[in-house]
Amino acid sequence: MALRYFRQLYALDTLDTRFVVPATAPPKEALEEAKLDPAGPLPVQNGRGKSKDIGDNVQPPRWNTTEFYFYGVVIAVCVVLMFKSVLDVSSESHPNYPKFSHLLDDGWIPGRKVDNSDAQYSGFRSNILYLFVVVLLHPVLRKAYDSFWRADTYTQVRPSAAGNGGLTMGLTASAAADARLSQRVSFDILFAGVFLVALHGFSTFKILAILYANYSIATKLPREYIPAATWIFNVGTLFANEFSRGYSYATILGIFLSPPSEKDDATMNFGELLDSYGGLMPRWEILFKFTLLRLISFNLDYYWSLNSRASSPWNDYTFRNYLAYTLYSPLYLAGPIVTFNDYISQQRYRPHSITPARTTKYLIRFLIVLLTMEVMIHYMYMVAIFHAAPSWSTYTPAQLSMLGFFNLKHIWLKLLIPWRFFRLWALLDGIDPPENMVRCMSDNYSVMHFWRGWHRSFNKWSLRYLYIPLGGSAVPGAWGRLLMWGWLVTLFVLPEIIASYVFPAKKWRDRPDAYRWLCGVGAVGEILMLMMANLVGFALGLDGLGELVRGIFGTVQGWVFLGTSCAALFMAVQVMFELREGEKRRGIVMKC
Structure with missing residues (x-):
C-alpha cells in the first residue's frame, strides 16, 4: 500500500495532468481515466492531444534483468561517493574551511552550520514562514468574501422548465460562469x-x-x-x-x-x-x-x-x-x-485537474524537496566555497567536479522550491498553472529536452508569443559569463541534432539493445557538455573550468576519474532510457 502511494506521489500527473491528459479529451472524463495505477497503462495519447500508436516502438521492461541489477549497484555506490566528496571538503578538518567558515550561520540541525550564503535563496528562506501564513490566510479570506457577496448563480446552476431546458440550461451555466x-x-x-x-x-x-x-x-x-x-x-x-x-x-x-x-x-x-x-x-x-x-x-x-x-x-x-x-x-x-x-x-470554470488528493500529493512533494534543500545546505557547503573562491588546485578533480555538480543542484533546487511553492498556492486557490520543472536535474540526457523542461511555463510563453509569431526563429542574448554559457548551450545542441540524422531510430529497430547502447554513449557526451556549459555560467567560470580540465587531463588520477565517471553516466543514462520507456508503456510521450 505504501509503495503504491509512493508511486502515485511521483507519478507525472501528480505534477501536472497536462502530461497525461490529451488536449482534445473532455477534461472530467480524461481525469477519471488518469486515476488508474500509475504503473499501469493509460488510454492517453501524446501531450499534444494527437493519437500516437507507439506499441511497435516500446520495448518490454528490463528492470528485472542482470544488466539493470548491476547498474543499480554501481549507481548506488557512485551516489555515496559523490556525496562523500563534498562532505569531505565541507568538513572543519579541511585546510580551506577557515576561508569560507565566516559565510556559514548557525543551523537548526544540532551541531551543524548552515550555508545560507546564496542571497536569492536566503531571501526566500527567511520569509517562507510568513509566506505560509499568507497562503493559509488567502483561501480563508476568499471563502469569507464569497459567503458575504456571492450571488446564487455562482454556486447553483439549475435546469429550466421542460421543453427548452437544454438551451436555457446552457445559458444559465454561462451566466454562472460569468458570475464566478x-x-x-x-x-x-x-x-x-x-x-x-x-x-x-x-x-x-x-x-x-x-x-x-x-x-x-x-x-x-x-x-x-x-x-x-x-x-x-x-x-x-x-x-x-x-x-x-x-x-x-x-x-x-x-x-x-x-x-x-x-x-x-x-x-x-x-x-x-x-x-x-x-x-x-x-x-x-x-x-x-x-x-x-x-x-x-x-x-x-x-x-x-x-x-x-x-x-x-x-x-x-x-x-x-x-x-x-x-x-x-x-x-x-x-x-x-x-x-x-x-x-x-x-x-x-474551476479546473477538473484540481482535486484534494492531487493537491495533497503535490504538497507532500514540495515538503520533501524543501527538506532535501535544508539537509543539503546544512551538510554541504559548496555555495560558500565558491563565494570564498579558494585555490582550486587544492582540490582533486573528483572533488572539484562534485563541488560544481552540487552547486548546480543547489541552483536547480533554489528555483524549483519557489516555483512549486507559488504553484501550490495557486492550486489551493483553484488555478492550475503549468509545472515549471518537469524532471529532476539529474534525469536529463538531452540538451534540447533539458531546456524544454527547465522553466517550462516560460518555454511555452516564448513559443506562443515570440518563437511562433517570428516564424520560428529568435535570437538569444546575455552578458558576461551567461553569454558564454548561452553560446556553449547552443553549440552543444548541434551534436544531438546531427547524431539523430546520422543514426535514425528506424534503421535500428531490429537491434534495439545495440541502438540503446549507442544512444547511451552519445548521451554521456551530451551530459558532459551540458555540465560544462552550466559550470561556466553558474559555478566555476572559465578560470575554474580551466583548472578542472587541467586536473583531469594532466594527471593519471584525473584520467581514472574521467573514465569511471563516463561509465557511471552511461549506466545512469540506461536507467533514464528505461524510465522513458515506462512512460511510453502508459501512453505518455513527452518532449522533455
Whole structure:
C-alpha cells in the first residue's frame, strides 16, 4: 500500500495532468481515466492531444534483468561517493574551511552550520514562514468574501422548465460562469492591492502606472501597431527599470515638478519620504520581470481576439480583468506563467485537474524537496566555497567536479522550491498553472529536452508569443559569463541534432539493445557538455573550468576519474532510457 502511494506521489500527473491528459479529451472524463495505477497503462495519447500508436516502438521492461541489477549497484555506490566528496571538503578538518567558515550561520540541525550564503535563496528562506501564513490566510479570506457577496448563480446552476431546458440550461451555466469570474476577479484585485502595498509600499503607484500605459497600448492604438508597440514598450520598460533602479521619487519630483529654489528641499524631502517606505521588497523592479511577461500576454491575446470576437467576448479584456491577471497574488512573485486567456478560462470554470488528493500529493512533494534543500545546505557547503573562491588546485578533480555538480543542484533546487511553492498556492486557490520543472536535474540526457523542461511555463510563453509569431526563429542574448554559457548551450545542441540524422531510430529497430547502447554513449557526451556549459555560467567560470580540465587531463588520477565517471553516466543514462520507456508503456510521450 505504501509503495503504491509512493508511486502515485511521483507519478507525472501528480505534477501536472497536462502530461497525461490529451488536449482534445473532455477534461472530467480524461481525469477519471488518469486515476488508474500509475504503473499501469493509460488510454492517453501524446501531450499534444494527437493519437500516437507507439506499441511497435516500446520495448518490454528490463528492470528485472542482470544488466539493470548491476547498474543499480554501481549507481548506488557512485551516489555515496559523490556525496562523500563534498562532505569531505565541507568538513572543519579541511585546510580551506577557515576561508569560507565566516559565510556559514548557525543551523537548526544540532551541531551543524548552515550555508545560507546564496542571497536569492536566503531571501526566500527567511520569509517562507510568513509566506505560509499568507497562503493559509488567502483561501480563508476568499471563502469569507464569497459567503458575504456571492450571488446564487455562482454556486447553483439549475435546469429550466421542460421543453427548452437544454438551451436555457446552457445559458444559465454561462451566466454562472460569468458570475464566478466576476466574483473571483473582484477578490483578486482587493487582495492584490493589499499584497502589493505590503511588498512594495509607495512603489505600487509606479507599477500601476506601467500597467495602465501597457493597457492603453492594447486598447487605444490602431490594431496593426499593437504587437510592435507592446514589445517596444515592455522591453524598454525592462531596461529602464534596471538602469533607473526603480525610479526614485526624489529624482522624479526633482525633474518634473521644477519647484522654485526655495522649495527644492521640501520637494526632495517629500520624495525621500515616499522612497523611505518601499515595503518588504523595495527592489520591486527585480520581481517585475515576470509581470512584464503577463503584460505582453494580455496585449497579444487581446490583439489576436480582435479577429475572433465570437469566441473571445469583449468583456474578457476589461481593465478590471487585466489588473486581476497581472497582479494575481499567488503567481506574482515568481510565476509559473499563465497566459491571460488561460487565467480567464480557469476563473470561469474551476479546473477538473484540481482535486484534494492531487493537491495533497503535490504538497507532500514540495515538503520533501524543501527538506532535501535544508539537509543539503546544512551538510554541504559548496555555495560558500565558491563565494570564498579558494585555490582550486587544492582540490582533486573528483572533488572539484562534485563541488560544481552540487552547486548546480543547489541552483536547480533554489528555483524549483519557489516555483512549486507559488504553484501550490495557486492550486489551493483553484488555478492550475503549468509545472515549471518537469524532471529532476539529474534525469536529463538531452540538451534540447533539458531546456524544454527547465522553466517550462516560460518555454511555452516564448513559443506562443515570440518563437511562433517570428516564424520560428529568435535570437538569444546575455552578458558576461551567461553569454558564454548561452553560446556553449547552443553549440552543444548541434551534436544531438546531427547524431539523430546520422543514426535514425528506424534503421535500428531490429537491434534495439545495440541502438540503446549507442544512444547511451552519445548521451554521456551530451551530459558532459551540458555540465560544462552550466559550470561556466553558474559555478566555476572559465578560470575554474580551466583548472578542472587541467586536473583531469594532466594527471593519471584525473584520467581514472574521467573514465569511471563516463561509465557511471552511461549506466545512469540506461536507467533514464528505461524510465522513458515506462512512460511510453502508459501512453505518455513527452518532449522533455
